[in-house]
Amino acid sequence: MRFFSLMKIKINGEETDVTDGLSIFGLLELLRIRPGRVVVERNRDIVPRDSFTATMLAEGDILEIVHFVGGG
Amino acid sequence: MEDFFELAGTKYCSRLIVGTGKYKDFAETKRAIEASGAEIVTVAVRRVNITDPNKENLLDYLDPKKFTILPNTAGCYTADDAVRTCRLAREAGVGKLVKLEVIGDDRTLFPDIPATLEAAKTLVKEGFIVLPYVTDDPITAKKLEEIGCAAVMPLAAPIGSGLGIRNPYNIRIILEQAKVPVIVDAGVGTASDAAVAMEMGCAGVLMNTAIASATDPILMAEAMRQGVEAGRKAYLAGRIPKKLYATASSPLDGILT
Numbered sequence: 001m002r003f004f005s006l007m008k009i010k011i012n013g014e015e016t017d018v019t020d021g022l023s024i025f026g027l028l029e030l031l032r033i034r035p036g037r038v039v040v041e042r043n044r045d046i047v048p049r050d051s052f053t054a055t056m057l058a059e060g061d062i063l064e065i066v067h068f069v070g071g072g
Numbered sequence: 073m074e075d076f077f078e079l080a081g082t083k084y085c086s087r088l089i090v091g092t093g094k095y096k097d098f099a100e101t102k103r104a105i106e107a108s109g110a111e112i113v114t115v116a117v118r119r120v121n122i123t124d125p126n127k128e129n130l131l132d133y134l135d136p137k138k139f140t141i142l143p144n145t146a147g148c149y150t151a152d153d154a155v156r157t158c159r160l161a162r163e164a165g166v167g168k169l170v171k172l173e174v175i176g177d178d179r180t181l182f183p184d185i186p187a188t189l190e191a192a193k194t195l196v197k198e199g200f201i202v203l204p205y206v207t208d209d210p211i212t213a214k215k216l217e218e219i220g221c222a223a224v225m226p227l228a229a230p231i232g233s234g235l236g237i238r239n240p241y242n243i244r245i246i247l248e249q250a251k252v253p254v255i256v257d258a259g260v261g262t263a264s265d266a267a268v269a270m271e272m273g274c275a276g277v278l279m280n281t282a283i284a285s286a287t288d289p290i291l292m293a294e295a296m297r298q299g300v301e302a303g304r305k306a307y308l309a310g311r312i313p314k315k316l317y318a319t320a321s322s323p324l325d326g327i328l329t
Contacts (some may be wrong), residue, residue, distance in 0.1 A: 012119040031122050037129045038120055038186075039163040044156075046163050064119065066160050068130050069148050070101060071116025072091025072231070072280025 007059040018057060025052040028065075038067045075304065077253050077275040079112075080201040080222050082140070084315025086111045087270065088300045089142065089232040089255065091280025098133040102152065105134065105282055107293035111236065111250075112140040114145070114171055114278070117157050141166040142203070145173050149184070151191035158195055170195065171278075173205040173224070175324070180229040181258075185212050189219065198218040205257050214249060223252050225278060229259025232281040236265035247273050262306065263292075263299030271311070 006017040011027075018027060022046055028035050030070040040047045047055050059062075079321035090110040093195050095101040103197060105113055134141070143161035145154040151174060158170045169301055170319040183206055195202045197314060206212050208226040216224050218302045226246055229235035236259065247254050253275030260279045269277045277300055286292035 004199060012122055014122070030129060033120060033122070034127070034129070037131060039117075039160045041160060048163070049165075060265060064160075065122065065305075066117050067120050067160075068115040068141070068143065068164065068166075069118045070092040070098075070130060071118075071144050072093045072112055072278075 002013050005036060007057070009057055009059070009061040010061045012065055022057050023053055024055045024057065024063075027057060027063075028052065031065075033065065040065050074310070079203075079253065080327050084111050084170060084276075085298075086107060086300075087276040087304055088266070088297055089114065089276055090259075090283060090293070091278070092130060092134070093280050095282035096244075098130060100289060101130070102133045104293040105139070105289075107290045108232065108283065109297045109299065110139075112142050112169075114142045114144050114280070116144055117161050136179060137167050142171050144171040147175070148173065149175050149187075151187040151194070154187070154191040155198075156261035158200055159198075162200070167220075168199060169201045169203065171203050171205060172221075177238050182207055184208070184228075189213075189215060191247040192216055192219045192221055194308045203255070208239045208246065210245040212240060213254075217250060217252050220312075221252065223275070224250060224253050225255045227258040228256050231258040232246045232285075233259050234261030234265075234282055235259055236261050237268055237272075239281075241269070241271060243269070243274070262295075263295040265305070266296050266299040267303035270300050271306045273307050276300075 005020045007020055016069055024040055035052055076085050087110045087114045088108055090108045090112050091114045092101050103119040120322050134269040145157045154174045172186040174184045176182045192204055193204050196219055203223045203225055204216050205225050213224040227238040255276040256269040256274050256277055260282045266277045283289050283293045
């Protein structure tokens with residue numbers, strides 16, 4: 001019996017397996033990243049923060065999760 | 073006397089814009105920025121380290137309600153990368169101000185001018201308030217202004233070099249023709265360099281390394297604040313012309329004979 005399956009996605013250049021049916025919000029929770037401090041790009045399109053919960057990840061997705069760091 | 077400069081309708085009393093890179097930690101960053109009196113601070117956009125347990129964020133130390141956050145496009149070598157970075161920055165919800173820099177090569181960190189112009193066009197069209205880092209070239213500065221940039225930011229000298237203003241005559245020409253604020257960006261080494269830029273009539277000075285890499289960054293931040301203020305006041309006060317020969321300060325009448 002199979003409860004869930006895994007899918008391959010790329011996060012910040014690293015290939016990762018995540019469970020099927022995971023939202024962006026769910027992924028950030030899993031990674032312990034505060035959603036309010038990051039911007040997420042999915043397959044080169046920016047995902048607005050208010051769509052984090054509704055946006056489901058799909059096999060082969062390429063995600064960039066960025067934030068502000070010190071810079072000049 | 074109220075003295076301020078305006079960027080896209082917002083008034084700023086501090087003419088010192090500071091970067092947040094190269095500090096020991098966020099606490100030192102915060103202390104240096106407070107000592108500098110800056111109201112605008114630059115930040116970079118980078119990938120979150122997803123395996124790093126330290127989840128502290130720069131914005132935990134810099135309240136975006138208190139400071140104007142100016143995201144940069146440092147590290148971008150193409151117009152597309154710079155535009156992409158600006159779009160990501162805007163989504164972070166800190167406003168539409170961006171410091172556009174499209175780097176030409178990693179040895180000089182001089183800007184790639186055609187790419188900077190191209191990115192500026194796209195960003196202005198998309199409603200960004202664009203502050204472009206540019207070489208001290210009056211023609212490029214003019215073109216950037218014509219595109220609709222809110223300021224022009226000629227470099228004093230290469231980023232992080234600490235050489236001070238290398239070509240004051242070009243900066244003067246840029247100042248003479250510009251109708252937008254001219255902010256000297258990059259290359260300042262110490263407080264007198266900042267004062268020189270302000271004495272020439274620049275609207276502001278942007279710096280990072282000169283403060284962050286000083287032996288005592290907090291003290292240097294204070295020195296830079298005072299250097300910028302002193303330079304600005306000297307500019308407003310109107311300096312005396314330079315003359316080759318002496319003019320006596322004491323009266324010539326009533327000298328004992």
